[in-house]
Amino acid sequence: MSNKRVFHFNNHTSRAYARGQCDIAPDGTIVTFDYEPKKTRLQEEKYHAMITDISASCLFMDRKWDREQWKRLLIDAFVRVMREEAKGKGVPDPFEGMGELVPALDGKGWVQLGVQSRNFKKAIAAQFVDYLYSWGTWNKVVWSEAQGWDERMIRTEAENVEG
Numbered sequence: 689m690s691n692k693r694v695f696h697f698n699n700h701t702s703r704a705y706a707r708g709q710c711d712i713a714p715d716g717t718i719v720t721f722d723y724e725p726k727k728t729r730l731q732e733e734k735y736h737a738m739i740t741d742i743s744a745s746c747l748f749m750d751r752k753w754d755r756e757q758w759k760r761l762l763i764d765a766f767v768r769v770m771r772e773e774a775k776g777k778g779v780p781d782p783f784e785g786m787g788e789l790v791p792a793l794d795g796k797g798w799v800q801l802g803v804q805s806r807n808f809k810k811a812i813a814a815q816f817v818d819y820l821y822s823w824g825t826w827n828k829v830v831w832s833e834a835q836g837w838d839e840r841m842i843r844t845e846a847e848n849v850e851g
Contacts, residue, residue, distance in 0.1 A: 727805075727813035735805070735813065737832065738820040745829040760802060766819045767803050770812075782812060 695706040710719070736755075743758040753761070767783050774781050787803040808816065824831065 724809040724811070727808045727810050731808075731810070731813040731817065732805070735817050735820060738817065738824065741832050742820070742824055742827075742829050745824075746827055759805070760800075762820065762823065763803055763805060763816075764800065765823070766816055769819065770815070 693706075693709055695702055695709075697703050697706070713719075736759075739759050739762060740755050742762065743753060743755045746758075748758075748761065764787070767787050770782050783803050786807070788801045789798050790801060791797075792799050805813075805816070823829075
């Protein structure tokens with residue numbers, strides 16, 4: 689059994705319970721508050737479906753790439769755009785400390801230590817979906833648009849976080 693406790697502060701009762709846990713926690717207990725909600729499963733499913741469509745519709749360097757390779761390429765491109773945008777607005781890098789190009793251990797090339805989508809927060813995941821739509825439209829991607837996607841919900845969840 690885990691000693692880990694996760695609290696979602698959405699009412700008075702959950703806050704009171706968390707306060708009570710603080711009162712009985714032994715010395716040395718570490719508490720972390722994460723104020724930015726993580727991406728939703730719906731957002732994750734959406735951008736994976738979009739990446740699948742891109743991998744089926746597009747070539748890069750005159751060849752087909754699989755979904756995982758496209759995911760790496762697209763996340764890298766997205767991070768570059770977001771960093772430039774942040775720099776232009778004079779705001780902090782949304783991916784501070786993530787994603788770096790380093791020399792290979794043998795010195796014969798480069799390794800991209802990338803940003804991983806599993807660490808996306810809800811607002812970043814919504815921006816990634818928007819980026820994929822923009823990139824895909826520009827590159828004439830044929831979207832499958834599986835039934836059941838609620839674009840308003842994907843974006844509204846992010847807007848609730850941002851605003």
